[in-house]
Amino acid sequence: MCREHAAQLRDAYPEVQRVGAEVVAIGTGPSMARAFVEDYRIPYPVLIDADARAARAATIGRMSFLGMFTPASYPGTIRAWRAGHRIGASGKRVTQLAASFVVGPGPTLHYEHRNKHGADHPPLDDVLAALRR
Helix, strand or coil: CCHHHHHHHHHHHHHHHHCCCCCCEEECCHHHHHHHHHHHCCCCCEEECCCCHHHHHCCCCECCCHHHHCHHHHHHHHHHHHCCCCCCCCCCCCCECCEEEEECCCCCEEEEEECCCCCCCCCHHHHHHHHHC
């Protein structure tokens, strides 16, 4: 999960809990998860998918190494940099893309956003609207 998006979810966490939902982040390795929680004071659970089983089950893609430098990601990268977000520990799979899902109750998928590049994140308003439905 991008640190900018994680910080937005952290700030919206009380609202998420008010509607009876939970945020769960899934990282690629223990050092990444630990630094992520400490640096950004993350109040929600962070799980580790070191062997990529969860990423494969959710069919979350990966980008090429050169894809990390796609011009499409520049505006998001600049916005995150200006907001004070910096690259931290990457975990095992630096090319692993992220995704956001709103699931449940039960197995119902209400919302999904699969990142196309490293700075592609769902609008927080869209995620919160899906939670309120």
